Amino acid sequence: MAGDVPAPVVVRVQTDDFDSTAETARLTGGHAAAAGAIVTFTGLCRDEGGQLSALELEHYPGMAEAEIERICRTAVERFALLGISAIHRVGKIAPGGNIVLVIAAAPHRHAAFDGASFVMDYLKTSAPFWKKEHFADGSEGGWVDAKESDDRARGKWA
Numbered sequence: 001m002a003g004d005v006p007a008p009v010v011v012r013v014q015t016d017d018f019d020s021t022a023e024t025a026r027l028t029g030g031h032a033a034a035a036g037a038i039v040t041f042t043g044l045c046r047d048e049g050g051q052l053s054a055l056e057l058e059h060y061p062g063m064a065e066a067e068i069e070r071i072c073r074t075a076v077e078r079f080a081l082l083g084i085s086a087i088h089r090v091g092k093i094a095p096g097g098n099i100v101l102v103i104a105a106a107p108h109r110h111a112a113f114d115g116a117s118f119v120m121d122y123l124k125t126s127a128p129f130w131k132k133e134h135f136a137d138g139s140e141g142g143w144v145d146a147k148e149s150d151d152r153a154r155g156k157w158a
Contacts, residue, residue, distance in 0.1 A: 007076045010085035011069045013059055018087050018101050027085045027103050035082050035105040037112035041120060047095035053136045054092045057099065060128035064088070071122040079115040081106050086119055088129065118157055124150040 010027060020040050028035060045055045072084045085103040093099055100123070104115035125146065133141030 007081055008083040008085075009069060009072045009076060010083075010087070011065055011072060012087045013061075013064050013068075013090055014087065015089065015091040017089070017098055020101055020103070023085055023087065023101060024103055027083045028105055034107070035112075036107045037109040038103065038105045039109070039112040039116045041100075041102045041116050042098055043100040043120070045093045045095050045097045045099055047136075048133075051135055051137075052095055052133055053138075054094050054134040055099070056092045056132040056134060057088075057090045058130045058132075059088070059090050064128050067127045068123060071119055071126065074122075075104070075115045075118045078118065079104075079106060079111040081111060081115045084115060084119065086123065088123070088127070090129075092134065121150070121154045121157060125154045 008027060008029075010023075020042055024038060024040060028038065046052065068086050068088065072086055075081060075084055082105040084105070085101065087101045089097075089099055100120070102116045102119050102123075104112045104119070106112035106115060131144040133144060135141060
């Protein structure tokens with residue numbers, strides 16, 4: 001992670017859960033001392049006030065990974081990150097379950113926070129994922145529309 005060695009970029013889309021501690025260790029490897037800050041963000045499935053039994057996530061295979069990698073590489077360059085990981089789950093996820101993990105390592109805290117936030121804001125608006133709600137009463141909702149608040153959050157990076 002020093003000199004001319006490129007910063008590691010880890011991108012995965014998977015059905016299996018993830019372990020943020022193990023993923024942080026994997027990203028930083030033996031180079032944790034070079035980082036002054038490591039920021040992790042874990043997005044969880046909400047129960048929407050007890051109404052939701054699961055959130056089903058689908059993606060466009062290959063395209064989703066490529067877009068997330070592009071976003072991550074942009075973050076590495078823009079914020080001088082030492083490394084970044086973005087792991088997104090697909091399939092049915094119960095309330096409280098992990099959906100997404102972003103880990104940003106940087107020499108200083110502001111860069112790590114900004115890098116992680118940048119990746120999440122772009123991931124929410126640019127990566128091809130679709131969400132469908134499954135309700136506690138057994139009914140199935142439609143596909144969830146994108147939120148204007150996500151577009152506004154992304155706009156702050158323009």
